[in-house]
Amino acid sequence: MLGLIFAIILFNLIAFTTNKRLTKNQIVHIWMFTIAFQILVDLFIDAKYHGYWYFTKGIELRDLPTLIVLIPPVNMIFVNGFPFGELLYKRVFYILCWVTAITFYEAVTTLPEPWGYFNHGWWNLRYSALVNPFLLVSVILYYKWICKIERSE
Numbered sequence: 219m220l221g222l223i224f225a226i227i228l229f230n231l232i233a234f235t236t237n238k239r240l241t242k243n244q245i246v247h248i249w250m251f252t253i254a255f256q257i258l259v260d261l262f263i264d265a266k267y268h269g270y271w272y273f274t275k276g277i278e279l280r281d282l283p284t285l286i287v288l289i290p291p292v293n294m295i296f297v298n299g300f301p302f303g304e305l306l307y308k309r310v311f312y313i314l315c316w317v318t319a320i321t322f323y324e325a326v327t328t329l330p331e332p333w334g335y336f337n338h339g340w341w342n343l344r345y346s347a348l349v350n351p352f353l354l355v356s357v358i359l360y361y362k363w364i365c366k367i368e369r370s371e
Contacts, residue, residue: 219280221326221333226287233291239298247364248297248357249290255356256289269341273331284335292320293357300358317350 240248263269265277272281296316301308324346327336 219332219335221329222283222288222335225323225327226283229288229291229295233294233298237294237298240294241368243368244297244361244364245294248293248361251360252290252293252357253286255353256285259353260285263341268339269345270336270338272337273335274337296354297357297361313351313354316354317347320350321347 237245264271268275272278272284299312301312321343324336325343327334328338
């Protein structure tokens with residue numbers, strides 16, 4: 219639990235002190251999209267297929283911080299630093315750097331408590347490394363869609 223609390227404080231502090239791009243509306247959109255998307259993915263991989271879980275198998279109240287205040291600021295940091303308008307190889311490199319960092323962080327979260335809070339069933343880091351680029355691209359596509367909507371109003 220200590221590792222989770224530390225990560226929540228650190229990620230939120232970085233997200234809100236380094237934000238130069240995102241408006242309040244965009245922050246709320248990214249935050250809510252992240253929560254909804256994460257709950258949808260976790261519903262199947264965690265709850266139905268037991269691929270991974272937080273703390274213990276099953277849904278518990280102490281799982282809520284991981285769903286509500288851990289990943290959304292990470293997505294804020296990711297979008298805020300994304301090299302929009304740069305060459306494709308720079309955008310791909312940025313995503314690959316993030317996939318590496320996220321996969322490393324996931325490995326750290328599997329340490330024993332009190333530092334770790336994440337457990338693998340049949341899921342492993344290779345699956346995460348393969349799936350995370352698609353998740354990150356979906357955040358970028360959602361952000362671009364929100365920006366398009368804002369421009370049309």
